[in-house]
Amino acid sequence: MALTRYELRLLGGLGLATPALALLLFGGMALLMGFLGANGAQVARVLVAALELGLPLAAGVVAATVAADDPAVDLQLALKTRYRGTLARRLVVLALWTALIAFLWTSALHTTGLWELWVPEPFFAGQLVWLSPLLWFVAAGALLSLTLGRTTGGAILGGLWAFENLFRGSFLTEEWLRPEFLFATTYAAGADFWLTNRLALISTALLMGVVVWALSSRTESFARGGEA
């Protein structure tokens, strides 16, 4: 528990606020659309998109930063606790914190009746709206950061995000691309492949997690002090 508190402090106010801020920006946009006369479903779509587009990207970029940005990583070479454990705890704390915010947001939408306007799945199964892309982005952020450096990792994550958003048409029509489409709720709510897509994303995230676990034993390579 003490370590969890320490990790939360290490993430800092900004690290903790980044995913929440992403939600608030989408919330502001939805409010503006409401004022401009958009209908309930359109507003609900943006509020749900906050969970699928905004939150996971923010958490992924933070994951890319914390995975390879520990100024005291050299110390870990001299300790019994290995960096592998520290990194896993760090990513789990980040994911849990983001999940808490997501659940609160989802509950607020459910209470106001907006959730049902866009998400056809039952409330609890509907949590996969954010859980799948969140795990995917956190795992990808850590993996890219450990292999290519945190700047490259953040940039590639951002590029992938924009690419899938722009080419949603291809990701939805090409069957081989569908399982890895990160934004299936925003662009294809109620599609018959939705659940398969969500589970495929979680599987990919777990696979990336295993690679991160394997790579993070090479503490020496993070302690090199250089920058990519």
Added chain:
Amino acid sequence: MNGKTYGEMWAAITGATRYEFLMQLRRRAVWIVIGLFVAWGFAAFRFYVALGGEETLPLTQWMVAWSLVAQYFVPIAFGILIADRLPRDRRTRVGELLETLPGSAGGRLFGKYLGNVAATLVPLFVIYLAGVAYVAFERGDLMAIPLGLLSFAAINLPGLLFVAAFSVSVPVVLWVPLYQALFVGYWFWGNLLSPDSTIPTINGTILTPVGWYMANGFFGLKGGAVENATVWTAVASIALLLALAALALYGAHRYLTWQQARR
């Protein structure tokens, strides 16, 4: 001038430009990321403009299409690769050391901007020129070279200067990962989201660094987010982008000076 002479300011600008250029050019990330992003842009554009397959397209349209290919996703990489440069001075503790030097802080900030823009442009320009050479060879028309250079100067450069100015300036007050996430969201919302979308967007206004106004106003490109641009609205778009870039840099300079005076 805060007691600094023009000579000292000039020395700070040229010195910072030179070192920032060399530091950024030697980063592996710059080459990997820019290459990957141009490839993404290329894949993206194949859906909209039949680049390479459409023989009947006039040469000008080919070159403008190639400019837009390079401008679709690359600015995301451009911004992120430049955003961590100023905070790096704090992290490596050279910022305080540099403050003791006679050169002006504003000069160093501007030099940082120029050096990083120039270095990050190198891989992009190399790939861009390879595309121009390919079109010149494929079409057997050497006019591709001046046209390609012209469209790069009109479409890509103003947008990249705009993006780079904000990426140097905003991290002065904002945590870099937060800036990265916000910037990616902004780029999609303000440049790639269709103006017909139910979500209000600034795409299609003259404040669009992806370059729709320049592509349509100067070169008559059809099928983009802007269809009725004139030469003058294209000029206004460039002027607005450059003015806002200058404003962002000036704002960062004022903030840094204020922060330094408070210590």
